[in-house]
Amino acid sequence: MKSTVAFDEMRGSGKGKRPREPYRAVAAWVEGQPGAELRRKSAHAEQMFRRTGITFAVYGAEQASERLIPFDIIPRVIAAAEWRRLAAGIEQRVRALNAFMYDVYHRQEILRAGRVPADLVIQNSAFVPEMMGAEPPRGIYSHIMGIDIVRTAENEFFVLEDNTRTPSGVSYMLENRETMMHMCPDLFSTNRVAPVERYTEDLRATLESVAPAHLDREPTIVVLTPGLHNSAYFEHSFLADRMGVELVEGQDLVVTGGRLMMKTTQGLQQVDVVYRRIDDDFLDPLVFNPDSVLGVPGLFDLYRAGRVTIVNAPGAGIADDKSIYCYVPEIIEFYTGRPPILQNVHTYNCRRPDELVYVLENMAELVVKEVHGSGGYGMLVGPTSTRAQVELFKKKVATTPEKYIAQPTLALSTVPVLTDEGLSPRHVDLRPFVLLGDKFRLTPGGLTRVALKKGSLVVNSSQGGGTKDTWVLEE
Amino acid sequence: MLGRTANDLFWMARYMERAENIARLLEVGHRLTLLPHDGGDAEWRSTLRSAGCEAGYLARHGVVDTRTVVAYMLLDRENPSSVLSCLMTARRNARAQRTAVTRDMWEALNSAWMAFPAVAEAAIQSNELPDLFDWIRDRSALFRGALLNTILRNDTFWFTQLGTFLERVDNTARILDVKYYVLLSENELVGGGVDSAQWAAILRSVSAHRSFRWVYRDAFKPWHIADFLMLNPQMPRSLRSSYAEIVAALSGLAASYGAMAPCLAMAEETLGRLLVSDMSRILQSGLQEFLQDVIVGNNRLASEIASAYHFNG
Numbered sequence: 001m002k003s004t005v006a007f008d009e010m011r012g013s014g015k016g017k018r019p020r021e022p023y024r025a026v027a028a029w030v031e032g033q034p035g036a037e038l039r040r041k042s043a044h045a046e047q048m049f050r051r052t053g054i055t056f057a058v059y060g061a062e063q064a065s066e067r068l069i070p071f072d073i074i075p076r077v078i079a080a081a082e083w084r085r086l087a088a089g090i091e092q093r094v095r096a097l098n099a100f101m102y103d104v105y106h107r108q109e110i111l112r113a114g115r116v117p118a119d120l121v122i123q124n125s126a127f128v129p130e131m132m133g134a135e136p137p138r139g140i141y142s143h144i145m146g147i148d149i150v151r152t153a154e155n156e157f158f159v160l161e162d163n164t165r166t167p168s169g170v171s172y173m174l175e176n177r178e179t180m181m182h183m184c185p186d187l188f189s190t191n192r193v194a195p196v197e198r199y200t201e202d203l204r205a206t207l208e209s210v211a212p213a214h215l216d217r218e219p220t221i222v223v224l225t226p227g228l229h230n231s232a233y234f235e236h237s238f239l240a241d242r243m244g245v246e247l248v249e250g251q252d253l254v255v256t257g258g259r260l261m262m263k264t265t266q267g268l269q270q271v272d273v274v275y276r277r278i279d280d281d282f283l284d285p286l287v288f289n290p291d292s293v294l295g296v297p298g299l300f301d302l303y304r305a306g307r308v309t310i311v312n313a314p315g316a317g318i319a320d321d322k323s324i325y326c327y328v329p330e331i332i333e334f335y336t337g338r339p340p341i342l343q344n345v346h347t348y349n350c351r352r353p354d355e356l357v358y359v360l361e362n363m364a365e366l367v368v369k370e371v372h373g374s375g376g377y378g379m380l381v382g383p384t385s386t387r388a389q390v391e392l393f394k395k396k397v398a399t400t401p402e403k404y405i406a407q408p409t410l411a412l413s414t415v416p417v418l419t420d421e422g423l424s425p426r427h428v429d430l431r432p433f434v435l436l437g438d439k440f441r442l443t444p445g446g447l448t449r450v451a452l453k454k455g456s457l458v459v460n461s462s463q464g465g466g467t468k469d470t471w472v473l474e475e
Numbered sequence: 476m477l478g479r480t481a482n483d484l485f486w487m488a489r490y491m492e493r494a495e496n497i498a499r500l501l502e503v504g505h506r507l508t509l510l511p512h513d514g515g516d517a518e519w520r521s522t523l524r525s526a527g528c529e530a531g532y533l534a535r536h537g538v539v540d541t542r543t544v545v546a547y548m549l550l551d552r553e554n555p556s557s558v559l560s561c562l563m564t565a566r567r568n569a570r571a572q573r574t575a576v577t578r579d580m581w582e583a584l585n586s587a588w589m590a591f592p593a594v595a596e597a598a599i600q601s602n603e604l605p606d607l608f609d610w611i612r613d614r615s616a617l618f619r620g621a622l623l624n625t626i627l628r629n630d631t632f633w634f635t636q637l638g639t640f641l642e643r644v645d646n647t648a649r650i651l652d653v654k655y656y657v658l659l660s661e662n663e664l665v666g667g668g669v670d671s672a673q674w675a676a677i678l679r680s681v682s683a684h685r686s687f688r689w690v691y692r693d694a695f696k697p698w699h700i701a702d703f704l705m706l707n708p709q710m711p712r713s714l715r716s717s718y719a720e721i722v723a724a725l726s727g728l729a730a731s732y733g734a735m736a737p738c739l740a741m742a743e744e745t746l747g748r749l750l751v752s753d754m755s756r757i758l759q760s761g762l763q764e765f766l767q768d769v770i771v772g773n774n775r776l777a778s779e780i781a782s783a784y785h786f787n788g
Binding site for chain 2: 050051052228233234237238240241246247248249251252262263264265266267
């Protein structure tokens with residue numbers, strides 16, 4: 001196992017005991033708290049989350065079927081200058097990804113130029129041929145995105161993953177802040193923390209800005225959820241509530257007379273913008289999965305006719321496929337004419353024979369991921385796996401190399417978390433939430449996910465990860 | 476508002492009201508078993524009947540005793556009207572409609588649901604049932620208070636009001652229906668005896684054993700209790716008061732939607748009947764028939780409301 005020292009965001013990588021500038025006030029606050037007081041606050045926070053019902057559903061057992069994502073009370077802090085650079089890089093990236101989607105669903109210049117292999121796009125299960133030639137309002141496919149970023153040193157940030165389909169977690173970002181302000185108001189009077197609460201207003205403004213053209217009234221927006229049993233149901237209802245729009249299921253919608261209608265207490269009412277939190281496959285049984293009961297028959301035709309806007313657009317998944325990820329730097333250069341501001345993590349594409357050889361020879365030091373996997377499932381973290389696990393994965397990769405990519409095991413930065421034995425560093429990543437409509441809107445900070453198991457690099461909530469409040473300091 | 480939302484709000488409120496009513500019924504049943512004239516399983520049977528649970532209970536249990544009845548009505552998941560089931564259903568409806576339910580309402584309901592099983596088990600173990608009944612009433616009051624203090628006075632409010640008061644009418648009518656024979660007694664409401672305990676129990680079940688004495692100051696007859704619970708405009712759980720709330724809610728809906736639904740006329744007619752009725756005439760034409768009419772009419776009104784406001788799409 002390669003020994004890499006992780007960058008400690010509070011203490012820095014130097015030997016000095018002085019905390020880094022952005023963390024100075026937080027570190028002083030933590031030191032000023034008696035140990036028991038922090039633990040009391042932490043327990044109180046958990047109680048608050050449980051009472052307000054901020055849970056994610058787990059299939060199976062009854063009372064235990066709603067679990068909390070653990071919340072850690074020590075905030076994660078990002079300096080204003082650091083954030084400016086991240087924001088510029090994120091804007092460049094999401095604009096390029098949208099230009100890429102417009103292109104692959106129209107003239108396919110980038111494929112013709114050979115900068116991205118055509119079969120990688122056309123044969124991709126996330127590519128929706130029915131979207132060819134469609135004209136989404138403002139030419140935007142992915143209006144709501146989460147860009148996963150990791151840090152490895154004082155000035156080293158990488159994009160680990162793009163989420164252009166239906167990224168989740170934004171409700172945790174908002175509730176984490178609520179909880180912190182409630183529990184530790186003194187921290188906010190000594191730090192100038194950029195507020196995040198504008199997010200739901202921004203989301204509504206974004207959705208309104210992409211309503212079908214020529215509406216002579218305020219657009220009616222809905223959030224479309226698969227229902228109560230979906231793991232992100234809390235978030236769906238949270239967002240609908242904060243925006244003041246209806247939370248609907250497929251059964252509440254019907255296409256009639258060339259319009260999308262919802263079934264209200266006063267009869268049918270027309271809907272203009274659907275923020276959908278169901279997958280492409282389930283949107284419309286007439287076009288996609290015929291067995292779907294979650295969607296609305298006829299919805300896709302209305303969308304193609306410009307009578308209703310679906311957000312994010314069907315087919316937006318083509319931009320966050322892990323096999324496309326390797327090409328994002330090229331995509332940015334192709335559409336913006338500039339080098340990327342934020343770098344990708346170096347990625348070995350197992351479909352390339354030379355890179356496959358490297359991956360098979362060095363697997364024990366790599367992180368190997370399934371191209372279509374998500375949520376931390378189906379991946380191998382070489383350095384923390386047993387020899388047998390590595391050998392098993394080698395066989396899988398050798399059999400179907402096109403299904404895998406590999407990356408060097410990064411020393412993700414750490415931020416202290418509160419444990420039973422006091423503060424202890426744990427690895428984190430960051431998911432800023434991006435909105436793209438009439439404007440680019442980026443909420444300062446995002447969701448920090450933290451691997452609560454000591455030494456673990458897997459931050460996914462399904463794998464025992466937790467979250468932290470994330471601060472961007474104002475100057 | 477979605478028809479499905481209206482449906483969920485209506486039933487959320489109904490089940491919260493039902494949870495409280497079940498606790499009240501149990502409280503009275505339990506109290507009667509503590510009296511020297513304990514009627515044995517007859518009391519528990521009439522409690523089960525008032526709660527509409529008798530058939531379901533007898534299908535599962537051979538004996539009718541305090542322990543079994545209390546467990547069935549408090550904690551049995553198979554019994555859709557147990558307090559636990561009511562809280563679960565109310566919470567599921569509220570969770571499905573988090574956008575319409577205020578944070579205060581949700582927290583009151585959710586914390587009740589989270590704490591109830593442990594609180595109930597502990598109370599049963601330590602034989603402190605009266606404490607538990609108080610606890611349930613407190614939680615219900617907290618929810619209702621949060622609702623009244625925080626909910627927007629729009630269709631959200633009107634649909635929850637409808638759920639609350641249709642359930643309350645049903646409950647009050649059922650208590651009287653099961654106990655009507657006690658109310659027909661010619662005895663004065665004084666002295667001891669089984670009847671007196673029964674009368675006190677009926678009043679207690681609607682938290683009215685003290686207010687009753689303030690309203691009927693002179694020598695009263697048992698049928699005054701029926702009058703109090705059915706026709707009295709001051710008594711907040713009387714049929715008349717509940718129907719006044721129902722009419723107000725349906726009028727609120729009609730005003731905010733700018734359209735009158737047939738269910739409003741139905742409710743107004745029932746309210747009108749309660750306004751002009753007097754107890755002696757009701758007793759003459761048959762108390763039980765009158766109550767049966769109320770229960771059946773109340774059910775019909777509920778389904779009229781569901782269809783007028785597209786509860787099922």
